[in-house]
Every structure is written in structure tokens, then in C-alpha cells.
Amino acid sequence: EAGVAQSPRYKIIEKRQSVAFWCNPISGHATLYWYQQILGQGPKLLIQFQNNGVVDDSQLPKDRFSAERLKGVDSTLKIQPAKLEDSAVYLCASSSLAGRETQYFGPGTRLLVL
């Protein structure tokens, strides 16, 4: 079974530029999560999708971050414009709809904003 795929693995941009990350969850997983992991901290949820609907985006800085999951499969997370404090690892995870299932993580995208 293929795992969660993410791209790119690394991205370096200058502040005020825009950037987009892509995630393809495990096949059949209805729930998809984006987490932000700042250096030295644990991951924190940015947004949760169930199929193509948003379940929780309360921690997403909506003035600069956006995310979509149009066909209920893969998802993109965008930052526009980026700030220095957005430098972090962005992790995508997915789980099945059974409610008691484990979340499986992708390899993450490391973003550096200069």
C-alpha cells in the first residue's frame, strides 16, 4: 500500500513570495490533515478535510494561507504572501473514515523563507 505522498520536499523562497504544497493521501482515506511543525516544536493542526469539505480550519491564518481538496483526494496548501515565521515543515496526514483510525503521515515539506 502506497503511503502519503508530498511534494516538494524542500522549498526556499523570499518573504512576500507565494508557495504551494501538494499532498496525495493513502488511497481510500477520507480524512486529510495539514500540520505545521516549527523547529523545536511538535506539529500543530492547520486544517482538516473530510472528503472535500473543511472540518476544522480554526488555526489556519486565513489572511495568507489557503487550502483546497477539490475532488476529495489530493490537496494543496498555499501561502501568499509568505512571512519569515512561516519557515517550518508542513506535514500532511490521512486517515480512514472509521473514526478510531490512526493517522499516517507523509515525509513533509521543509519551507525556508528568507
Next chain:
Amino acid sequence: AQTVTQSQPEMSVQEAETVTLSCTYDTSESDYYLFWYKQPPSRQMILVIRQEAYKQQNATENRFSVNFQKAAKSFSLKISDSQLGDAAMYFCAYRSAGSGNTPLVFGKGTRLSVIA
């Protein structure tokens, strides 16, 4: 809101020895899940072990076991016969058992070094 605390930023263990990583959490819920994830330098989060709060028996996965103390809200991870490949960041995480899927709440992590 739930919180997870890992009070040991760094730990080290000799190869083949046993080490215990600590985790405490705060919640008013009675049904939830607890996890330990391992994050090597590659950054991939790998599930180590999982515990359902309604189960009194401590979970075990090969060399990994937990000591779950529900009343004390404590969830420690014991690694036996430590191997060089165990060196990584270890994160304790909490998840509510509400309807549908719920996100994970992570601690700040413990960096484990294994000395040959």
C-alpha cells in the same frame, strides 16, 4: 483544550539498554487515544504505539511498551534493548475519540540519542 507535555527535551541511552520517555496530558474527556510517534531526521512521522483510554491493559509492540496511568494522566514509553536505529525525536500525541476523525495534539518532543 487538551495539552500534552513532554518534560524531557533530550534523553540518551546506551545501546541494548532500556530507556523511558515521559509524557503527561491534560483533558476533561473520558474517551480518547494516546500515541507515540517517532520522527527520524528524514522527518517522516512513524507510529510507534497506540493506546485506547478505555483499555486498562498497557499496549506493547515488540521492544516498545507504554505505562498508561489514566488517573494520573501519564503515558510513558519504554524502549527495551535500544538500537542505534531508535535514535530520533519522539512525540507523544493525544486524540479525542469524538464522532468522526479528530486531529492530533502533540507534545514538544524528546530527542533520543543512542550511544554505541
